Amino acid sequence: MWAAVAAAATVGAVVLVGPQASAAQPQKGPDPTEQLVKSQTGPFDIARTSVPAGSGRGFNKGTLYYPTDTSQGAYAAVAVIPGFFEGEYTQSWFGPALASHGFVVFTLETHGLFDFPDQRGDQLIAALDWLVASSPVKDRVDPARLAVMGHSMGGGGTLAAANKRPSIKAAVALTPWHMTKRFPGIEAATMIIGAQSDSIASVSGHAEPMYAALTSPDEHAYVELTGGHFVTNSYTATNMRFILPWLKRFLDSDTRYSPFVCPGPAQDSTFVEYRNTCPV
Template identity: 45%
Template sequence: MLRRQSNPARTLRVRKAVTAAAVALGALIAAVAQSPASAAGPYQRGPDPTAASVAAVTGPFAIASVSVARGNGFGGGVIYYPTDTSQGTFGGIAISPGLNGTWPGIAWLGPRLASQGFVVFGIETNNLNDSPASRGTQLLAALDYLTRNSAVRTRVDAGRLGVIGHSMGGGGALDAALRRPVLQAAIGNAPHLPSGSLAGDRVPTLVYAMQNDTLVTPARLSSLYNTIPATTERAYIEVTGAGHNYIGQPSTVLARTMIPWLKIFIDDDARYSRFLCPLSNQAGISQYRSSCPLISTTATASNAG
């Protein structure tokens, strides 16, 4: 019987083909195994986050600002925005100060949040003693101005908006969420909401309580938090040793928890979930509750579709 002689060149080609097929199969398996949460979403902005980056005083985006005169339903203010135009539009956020407060009193929030990839509008209120309901109306008017008439309107995605406020401004943010359920995120910092109920809230809502606050006590805010429907994404953070006006000074505790909240729900960016689910850094926080896993309804709808 004749034996077929081996062909070294052919053998090498076969081995290379097998190896290439194995590499391709491995890549396919990895792609299939990739979960929707780890897949890049269309609104992700900036590099992969780290514990250091969410706590940083300045984020990855260079920013600029523009002042807005009184009118359009609110008392004017300052808009902070990323100068980068290569990544598409950014989510927008309107922020209200509290009773007798003005924007400069909490203005550190503007550049801190904008440099993380948001267009941030810190507003002045029509009057220093405006009620939470009035501040809610003004926050919504500010978002409408931001997306329709402002000098940076082309930089803002009108479908990805949120509200933040302190004290009566915090109540205003929650009031705005109740009245405009299409908002993507709401944050109330020591919020005063006269009704004491968020039973109609459909907007992902983060409530901050200050442990030593005697004006809007943690007990009161815990009760308010408990009224948020189970179907609404929510979180409650109590800041250790803080008083009512804690937000008046730059705070890493607030920044490293606010930024993930805004990224998850305004940017549908699941990369930030690990900072809140579970809470990755409990320093300075005496109590934390949430509806983890925190999942953007927009992202869920996109994945389902």
Template identity: 50%
Template structure:
């Protein structure tokens, strides 16, 4: 369904789980009170130190193309350091601010190849900026990493939705060279909450000085960024205590360029767990998922199989 800029998509209203509601302000983060609009019935019970947004998760909901939140879009024109893009944001203002994610496309690709991340992640309670890279599609990963950080700065400082974003809860993601860019961005800005490189490509193989919680997604039949030369080496060398490697069964390099329920499930769970510190999503990440029709392999640091 096409989303019209600045107008909410027509979607079912969010269903709150369990009916456990707080009257008045709800403590959503350690020492943080959300700015609420409307009645307290729009807010789910939260746990101190967590930023819970939306109903209790299920595997089925995480694997769907869209989650419980209505969302709208804003088109961003060319900027000085990147070529604009599209912001997808939840329209709900009753639950406080949201975490934000900047996403880069891959080699020769435009933002339409990563648009599904905008739709899926925004519908799960994130502000998402899918960008076009500066000047040419052929920018290398390090340049894409810098542009991802510039996009996050635009979101939090100059965008029309900046009041919806918690600037302390930011993440990056990207496909192919954009995935390499996500690795680079998380190295440059260690205060990021999470990174999700998707079939990433980069000439640098050791990320031992990177500490941002990172989910690396590889594809079993990737002939462009083969997992033995890229994703597996990135994971093995990564310095974060919270890191995981998901290898998609019978998938190819371009698999992340279209909606994939397995990618959706683990990307949403990872961002919820580390951007929102929402422990309800821990169950989808640990114990480590076993091989299946869609998962060739899953490795996780500090998590038993």
């Protein structure tokens, strides 16, 4: 559990302390282990900064989470958005979890609870643009390593954002919902995570056809988790086991994580299937 210990220089920032960060190296963090890729708390100390609502930025408000270690060079960044009628809090666990593994993470509150997927996709793009150009952590962000992630209509927005902005390097769509099933403009390494018992965005109606339609030259993967629509809205070792190695391998280009992506984990009761475009 991270503990708030000091106010950071930026107003609204709280420094969160965890295990000591690893020494400076091109590959950020220690060599991965099965335990590490499932861990909610990674090796980096992190800070948290609230981002208030502001006009003209293309997104509403949110929270930044980022490693405090400046010796590692620029970090890859991930913008995360919730689903229909969901607040930022439903995706907030991704902030400290992924930041502690060496990413800058921006969890968003949408303009409106009823925003549709394409609107959420535009907000993700605006958030990435702000992160790179104007955010208080812009000097920590590598503009060539940007990712989007979201749940439900936010998952559909994730695919819409990657489709609209081909320079996005990685995308993770969580139980995605979108009336569109084909996104031919996506060039990002894309992981689509569905849920077996999802009665809102059924895998047969959304996740599976979205995955089948991916034509990106980069890697893509499909995960079907055991459970229902909201299975990714809280930490589980299984969620981390799939999401973290994907971002490390394809957003950070860290080949140490290749074995965790391909062939993937041994089958267990937490997921129904895992497909990918091996080899990596």
